[in-house]
Amino acid sequence: MRLEVDITSKAYENATRERHDVLTGIRFALSSGEVGVFVGPSGCGKSTMLRILAGLDHDYQGRVSRPANARIGMVFQEPRLLPWRTVEDNVRLAAPQADEAKLSTLFTVLELTAHRGHFPTELSLGLARRVALARAFAVEPDFLILDEPLASLDDALAARLRERIATLVAQRAMITLLVTHNLDDAVRLGDRLFLLSARPARVLREVPIRTPRAARREAEITAIKAEIARRPDADRSERDAS
Amino acid sequence: MLRLLSLAVLLGTWWIAALMAGSAKLPPPPAVLATVITEAESGALFLHLGVTLARVALAFVLAMSLGSAIGYLMGRIRLANRLGDPWLILLLNLPALVVIVLAYIWAGLTEAAAIAAIAINKLPTAVVTLREGTRALDPALDEMATVFAIPRARAFRHVVLPQLAPYIAAAARSGLSLVWKIVLVAELLGRPNGVGFEIGVAFQLFDIPLLLTYSLSFAAVVLVIETLLVQPFETRVSRWRLRAA
Numbered sequence: 001m002r003l004e005v006d007i008t009s010k011a012y013e014n015a016t017r018e019r020h021d022v023l024t025g026i027r028f029a030l031s032s033g034e035v036g037v038f039v040g041p042s043g044c045g046k047s048t049m050l051r052i053l054a055g056l057d058h059d060y061q062g063r064v065s066r067p068a069n070a071r072i073g074m075v076f077q078e079p080r081l082l083p084w085r086t087v088e089d090n091v092r093l094a095a096p097q098a099d100e101a102k103l104s105t106l107f108t109v110l111e112l113t114a115h116r117g118h119f120p121t122e123l124s125l126g127l128a129r130r131v132a133l134a135r136a137f138a139v140e141p142d143f144l145i146l147d148e149p150l151a152s153l154d155d156a157l158a159a160r161l162r163e164r165i166a167t168l169v170a171q172r173a174m175i176t177l178l179v180t181h182n183l184d185d186a187v188r189l190g191d192r193l194f195l196l197s198a199r200p201a202r203v204l205r206e207v208p209i210r211t212p213r214a215a216r217r218e219a220e221i222t223a224i225k226a227e228i229a230r231r232p233d234a235d236r237s238e239r240d241a242s
Numbered sequence: 243m244l245r246l247l248s249l250a251v252l253l254g255t256w257w258i259a260a261l262m263a264g265s266a267k268l269p270p271p272p273a274v275l276a277t278v279i280t281e282a283e284s285g286a287l288f289l290h291l292g293v294t295l296a297r298v299a300l301a302f303v304l305a306m307s308l309g310s311a312i313g314y315l316m317g318r319i320r321l322a323n324r325l326g327d328p329w330l331i332l333l334l335n336l337p338a339l340v341v342i343v344l345a346y347i348w349a350g351l352t353e354a355a356a357i358a359a360i361a362i363n364k365l366p367t368a369v370v371t372l373r374e375g376t377r378a379l380d381p382a383l384d385e386m387a388t389v390f391a392i393p394r395a396r397a398f399r400h401v402v403l404p405q406l407a408p409y410i411a412a413a414a415r416s417g418l419s420l421v422w423k424i425v426l427v428a429e430l431l432g433r434p435n436g437v438g439f440e441i442g443v444a445f446q447l448f449d450i451p452l453l454l455t456y457s458l459s460f461a462a463v464v465l466v467i468e469t470l471l472v473q474p475f476e477t478r479v480s481r482w483r484l485r486a487a
Contacts, residue, residue: 054389072389080386084404093400094390139390 001032001070001142003053003175007062010048022048023060025202028194032142035169035176035213037186040196046179047077049201050147053177066143070175073141075149079128081120087131088116095138103138110134110164126157133161137168144169146178150185162188166213187224188216195228205231269451277451278459286440287459294425294436295463297353301360302421306414308361309368314406316369317376326369333366338424342431351432363424368413375409407479415472422464 010023022045030036040046051057053064054074081090091103098106107113110130120128129149136144149165150158162185169176169189180186186193193207207228211220253271260270281287316323316330342359349355379402387397429438437460444453 051385056385056388072391074386074389076382076386078382080382082383082401082404085400093396094386094392135390145389 001067001175002029002065003031003067003143003177004029004063004065005053007049007052007060007064009062010045010052010057010060012059021200023052023202024200026062028203028206030175030177030192032175033173035178035189035191036194037178037180037190037192038194038196039180039183039186040201041198042181044196044199045201046181046196047147050074050145050177050179054145067175070142071139072143072145073136073139074145075129075132075136075147077147077151079120079125079132081128081131081135083120086117086119087112087123087134090120090131091135091138094135095140098138098140106134106137106168109167126153126161129153130161130164133165133168140172142174144174144176146176148180149178150180150182158185165189170213183225183228184221187221187228189213193228267450269454274451274454274458277455281452281455287455290435290437290440290456291459291463294429294438294460297357297360297429297436298418298421298425301357301364301425302414302418304357305361305364305421306368306410306417309365309413309417310372310406310410312365313369313372314376317373317379323373330366330369333362334370338363338427342424342428346432353433356428356433360421360424360428364417364420367420368417371409371413371416372406375406378409379405404479411472411476411479415476418468418472422460426460 005026005028007023007026009021011019011021013019026049028036038046038049048057052060053066054072055066081087082093085093088103091106092098104113107116110133112127112130112134115123115127115131120131123131133149136146146165150161153161166189178186178189187209191209191213193209194203195205195207196202197204207224209216209224256268257270260268265273278287312326316326341362342356345355345359345362349358383401383405384397387401392401425436426438426441429436430442433439437456440456441453444450444456
């Protein structure tokens with residue numbers, strides 16, 4: 001299973017009929033089992049890109065070939081839970097086929113077992129994020145989309161949750177797409193990093209990380225981060241020359 | 243407890259007013275109670291109340307279901323809104339009396355005409371309320387339902403309906419009070435039974451105890467339905483809100 005994306009342009013018109021370019025050159029491919037991470041400054045158009053990839057926005061120029069009938073699991077930037085359904089019902093609504101054993105494992109991994117009967121309004125943001133993650137994994141997706149799942153959580157919690165995500169991603173072969181503005185999260189979770197420019201966004205550089213996620217040492221992570229920070233657009237010259 | 247006290251004050255005021263105005267104009271509570279008992283014993287009270295309630299129920303259900311469906315469509319589909327809007331404004335501003343009289347002229351003095359006329363009076367307010375509710379639906383949750391490929395019917399039931407519930411409750415509440423008022427006019431003008439008809443008879447005979455008997459029994463029924471049906475329903479649909487910390 002493979003995701004191939006070539007978005008040449010995406011623009012919208014605001015109320016005063018001004019044209020705003022959001023995306024200009026997003027081209028990449030991801031295979032099942034790979035985690036692609038998009039890193040870019042806030043407001044560069046990452047969420048717009050995800051909306052296109054998730055099939056929510058069809059008004060763009062270019063091509064997105066998603067595997068046919070791919071089940072999508074998505075974690076939006078805000079949890080987007082139904083406030084009138086309990087945690088468990090929120091997950092079950094998206095994943096009616098999930099059996100009890102699978103759900104309880106998932107709830108255990110995400111430390112949600114005690115909150116199954118709670119309503120989302122009773123949860124903290126960190127908990128609500130975890131419920132959104134549980135929902136996305138419960139559908140057993142072929143294509144998993146994570147839109148800043150760790151944003152605005154404190155460091156310790158973010159680190160714990162990042163590990164949980166790594167565990168869950170490793171359990172099943174799927175195309176995973178993570179968007180973040182945190183380089184640390186990107187290097188720890190991704191197999192391939194795509195560095196995005198400021199708006200209008202295009203892929204500046206692709207950084208493959210060959211060491212398996214579990215085997216990455218702190219020194220290596222620091223080195224990759226330093227290298228990216230030094231040359232964020234290393235292949236710009238090649239692109240311009242071609 | 244406070245409610246009972248407030249009711250007692252109302253009763254006391256009535257009694258005092260009756261003493262001052264004279265029983266010809268305003269009979270005191272025991273006189274009205276006596277009429278209530280006679281009417282209840284003959285069965286007439288229950289017959290007329292029952293007939294009126296049946297009309298209310300039919301017209302209310304008809305107007306609510308039709309009005310909710312139209313309001314939802316107008317909120318969702320721009321074309322439907324543009325086509326429906328002039329009709330809506332016309333209906334909203336058409337006096338109830340005009341609708342009732344025209345319905346009786348065109349469809350005869352029939353049960354169907356009465357119920358249709360009452361429903362048509364209530365319909366536009368339900369449409370307007372539900373249209374507002376539909377416009378206020380959260381697009382973020384719609385997107386969630388789309389991404390997770392939740393089937394339409396399930397999404398409607400679990401994602402859309404709970405968001406519309408407060409609007410449906412509001413439409414039901416205001417609609418019910420509108421229907422209560424209009425049903426009596428419709429009965430007065432063209433039906434041989436029901437509370438409105440009896441009040442018409444009492445008016446022609448200047449029988450004030452009879453008039454009050456039917457008015458107050460009717461009001462009591464409305465009060466019971468409000469407290470036992472409408473309010474618990476409202477509490478139920480907003481249960482998840484109350485639990486918010």
